[in-house]
Amino acid sequence: MTAHAYAGRTAIAGIGATEFTKFSGRSELQLALEACVAALDDAGLEPKRVSGLTTFTMESNPENEVMRGLGITELTHFSRVHHGGGAPAGIVQLAAMAVNEGVSDYVLCYRAFNERSGRRFGSGVQDQPAGASAExxxxxxxxxxxxxxxxxxxxxxxxxxMHEHGVTSEDFGRVAVTCRAHAATNPKAHFYNRPITLDDHQSSRFICEPLRLLDCCQESDGGQAILVTSLERARDLRQPPGVIAAAAQGMGDDQQMMRSWFRESLMGLPEMAVCARQLWETSGLGPNDIATAVLYDHFSPFVLPQLEEFGFCAPGEAKDFIRSGEIALDGRLPVNTHGGQLGEAYIHGMNGIAEAVRQVRGTAVNQVAGADSGHVLVTGGTGVPTSALILSNDR
Amino acid sequence: MSEPEASTAMRNADDPFLARLQEAVGRPGPVNVARDPVNQPMIRHWADIIDDANPCYVDPDAAALSVHGGIVAPPTMLDVWDKAGVQMRRDGASPVGAVIDVLDAAGFTSTLATNSDLEMTRYLRPGEVLESVARLESVSPEKHTAIGRGHFVTWRTDYATVEGEHVGSVLFRMLKFAPGTGRVDGPSAAGAHGAGAAPPPDPDPSRRPRPAINADNQFFWDGARAHELRIQECNACGALHFPPSPRCRDCGSFSMGFRVASGRGTLYAWAVPHHPQVNGFRYPVLTGLVELEEGTRLVANLVAMAREHIRIGMPLELCWLDSHPALEPGAIDSRGPITLPQFRPVRPARCESTRSVTELEVGDELALCPIPVSATLIVGGALMTRDYFDVHHDRDLAQRRGSRDIFMNIHTSLGLSQRYLSDCLGPETVFRDIRVRLGVPNHPGDTMTMSGAITALDRATGEISVSFRGTNETGDHVTGTAALVLPGGSEHDAIRAASAAAHAEREARS
Incomplete structure (x- = not known):
């Protein structure tokens, strides 16, 4: 597979977010606008220069309102990606393709919601009308x-x-403990200064067995925006570019929406394997080239098969990789150095892309040695049609 | 005077009623001679209703070859033989009868058996005549229980043959309570959730989310309404698909039909939601991903089992929940009546060759066994154990006494427990004792699922201890323990030798 045309020629030039809270006290549209303004300020770019917007189909803020609020007078590209939290790297990929095609010079990718103080995803689907669409x-x-x-x-x-790979609740807990340890030193994290122990995890109540409360990510209010442009233009802006070395979307065989229970095997994440194959093949990189990874952690169990699908360890061995501390800051592959969605905030994975940008810039609070001269992996939602990307420093 | 006795005396001084109840404690009653000898017809009726196929009770040839050397009575029938008839004339000279008369007169007219501990010195044979003596062991001060205010009455009955050989004893406890004095469910349930917290959800299944029914899945929901589990089948290539699709992903045909599943499957994965709690469910909710023997999987609730019974790979069988009535007459879409597939454990095959103690370990689990509770089982079980209390056979009277319906008597629970253990371990499992405590009632329509485990084991003697429980949707109906003797150790051989000797002696006499 040859490199995607935009790979290595596009970059993330700005990142911006609101504070992450449990009650923003303002509208979702305001959160989106604040995040977009912050990303533009970070890059040092006039809002009027933006001509493209990409976001999630779940986003409640329509592109026209974001455009109006930012004072943008013309848009030439606006597109969305479906399937909830699987979208974050996908909307960056869309932006990169639009830029590389010359459709749009500067594209903002945004996601903002009052997911804690407004409609909580954790409350489930029971209020949905029993319509009869295929979805x-x-x-x-x-x-x-x-x-x-x-x-x-x-x-x-x-x-x-747990049955097939001998994974234990404690293994899930080790993921949560690691993310919370990283969040504890991140002032932007909701759980700043609040690490947990494995005992805390084991004594937390069941939400849905075998998942405990501390296996579940937070519900958060907040917004995150990412500015994508060509590498050349990015070099002229305020921040060092986060080069998009590779990006991919993926669906696997017999794909369902977080309920792919009818495949031959429930082990692994075939949709993430589709992403992994594309990332490695188009970039020429491999697991040993990755300095740190932001792995989607809406629920701790699915961090394990991600480690396996990207080849950081063999199938079924993620539990051993985690038990030996390899995902901690001093491990072989520090994971979720910002605290992840378990520790920092749940912004549908978009805050994870921002963390990857900080790692390649060398400005992360838990900076990993070598990340600012190497490569950082970010993944989108697990169990759903998903996406992933690799960012690199510009050299 | 020991401390407990002293405190009893002090309390009795303040409470003349309790003193009167406790007057007869320790005093043996008159000798009660069974009206009929141990006999094959009653054993056969009992085995029929309990659905116990153990040949030692009914098959002379098989029984002759067994450890017992001949037909024996089921051990839990020990206290059936001396029971009074349907007229239930109480012997006023019996201390137990006298206490019950006093309690009835004081308004504690309802009766609930709570414990029965049977100890068997040996098994009984047809033709033997028993006599018994009951001794009142204790009468409790007034207790406030979930079903009402009352007194626990405990007595021990010793059984012997009329020739004077001790054969066993039963320690029996019942609650005599005043009907209508039980705790109301509402306040305590709300209290458990704390002040200001949302009330617990309404478990009525008609409040569950309805499925979205469209042209692609109509066949499935139509089938469910007919209690038929349909798997989509390609009319062209025969491939099975779940979830269904308008087009066969294997051969490309748009001609899709269905095959009716056998309803047998195994558990592939599970999830047990605790939060958030919504109407339509009783939490925690047991759900499973069931792999059908046809090869496809589907999600359903796991019923007739408790959380701790869930094991990936366990065999399951289909049953149905008619969950939602129609919202509109004649509707066949989501507004029509809804029926949901559910899966329950499968009754295991009866163990025909008794397990040896050498092949067992402490901690070994006994297979789950669901027992459907019908009115026939409850009424038949009560009558076969000569228990004529109206709450076990007359729904009107049971309801007037505050029950939802008739409920199972303790002897049937004991019999089913005995059947469960010998079906798991084999027909020549010898019971030394079996002790049960009753919890929530078994009503018609319930399914009681038995489970158990080996808690102690002596390889030299072959003696083992087991714990077991029978659980229905509302909780534990019966919990208990049993001391058993299995082949492979010295005791089983000793029992066989003693049986043979007794048999030879009888032969010689006749």
Missing amino acids: QAQFSWTSPYGLLTPASWIAMFASRM
């Missing part, structure tokens, strides 16, 4: 039985993972 009909196989929330869908995979 709504998917819920028919699970909702009448009480599997109504993302936690409940991931729990089904987790029980099988």
Whole structure:
């Protein structure tokens, strides 16, 4: 597979976010605008220069309102990616393609919500009307039985993972403990200065067995925006560019929306394997080239198969990789140095891309040695049609 | 005077009623001679209703070859033989009868058996005539229980043959309570959730989310309404698909039909939601990903089992929940009636060759066994154990006494427990004792699922201890322990030798 045309020729030139809270006290549209303004300020770019917007289909703030609020007078590209938290690297890839095609010079990727103080994803799908579209009909196989929330869908995979790979609740807990340890030194994290122990994890209540409260990411209010442009233009802006070395979307065989329980095996993440294959093949990089990774952690169990699908360890051995401390700051592959969505905030994975940018700039609070001269992996939502990307320093 | 006795005396001084109840404690009653000898017809009726196929109770040839050397009575029938008839004339000379008369007169008219501990010196044979003596062991001060205010009455009955050979004893406890004085469910349930917290969800399944029914999945939900589990099948190539699709992903055909599943499967994965709690469910909710024997999987609730029974790979069988009534007459889409597939454990095959103690370990689990509770089982079980209390056979009277319906008597629970243990371990499992405590009632329509484990084991003697429980949707109906003797150790051989000697002696006499 040859490199995607935009790879190495586009870059993230600015990142911006609101504060991450449990109650923003303002509208989701205001959060989106504040995040976009912050990203533009970071890059040192006039809002009027932006001519493209990409976001999630779940985003409640339409492109026209964001455009109006930013004072943009013309848009030439606006597009969205479906399937919830699987979208973050996907909307960056869309932006990079639009830039590289010459459709748009500067594209803002944004995601903002009051996911804690407004409609909480964790409350599940029970309020949805029983429509009969193909998408709504998917819920028919699970909702009448009480599997109504993302936690409940991931729990089904987790029980099988424990059975088949000998993973334990403590292994899930080690993921949470690591993310919270990283969040504890990140002033922007909701759980700043609040690390947890494995005992805390083991004594936290069940949300959906085998998942405990501390296996579940936060619910957060906040916004995150990412400015994508060509590498050449990025070099003229305020910050060192985060070069998009590779990006990919992925769906796997017999794909379902967080409920791919009808495949031959429930082990692994075939959709993430599709991303991994593209990233490695188009970039020429491999797992040994990655200095640090931001692995989607809406629920701790799915951090494990990501380590396996990208080849950081062999299938079934992620638990050993984690037990020996390899995902900690001093491990072989520090994971979620900002605290992840378990520790920093749940902004649908977009805050993870911002952390990768800080790592390649060398400005992360938990800076990993070599990241600013190497490569950083970021993944999108797990169990859903997903996406991933690799950022590199410009040299 | 020991301390407990002293405190009892002090309390009795303040409470003349309790003193009167406790007057007869320790005093043996009159000798009660069974009206009929141990006999094959009653054993057969009992085995029929308990659904116990153990040949030692009914098959002379098989029984002759067994450890018992001939037909024996099921051990939990020990206290059936001396029971009074349906007229239930109480012997006023019996201390137990006298206490019950006093409690009835004081308004504690309802009866609930709570414990029965049977100890068997040996098994009984047809033709033997028993006599018994009951001794009142204790009467408790007034207790406030979930079902009402009352007194626990405990007595021990010793059984012997009329020739004077001790054969066993039963320690029995019942609650005599005043009907209508039980705790109301509401306040305590709300209290458990703390002040200001949302009330617990309404578990009525009609409040569950309805499935979205469209042209692609109509066949499935139509099938469910007919209690038929349909798997989409390609009419062209025969491939099975779940979830269904308008087009066969294997051969490309748009001609899709279905095959009716056998309903047998195994558990592939599970999830047990605790939070958030929504209407339509009783939390925690047991859900499973079931792999059907046809090869496809589907999600369903796991029923007739508790959280701790869940094991990946366990065999399951289909049953149905008619969850939602129609919202509109005649509707066949989401507004129509909804029926949901559910899966329950499979009754294991009866162990026909008794397990040896040498192949067992402490901690070994006994297979789950669901027991459907029908009115026939409850009524038949009560009558086969000569228990004529109306709450076990008359729904109107049971409801008037505050029950939802008739409920199972303790002898049936004991019999089912005995059947469960010998079906798991084999027909020549010898019971030394079995002790049960009752919890929530078993009503018609419930399914009681038995589970158990080996808690102690002596390889030299072959003696083992087991714990077991029978659980229905509302909780533990029965919990208990049993001391058993299995082949492979010295005791089973000793029992066989003693049985043979007794048999030879009888032969010689006749």
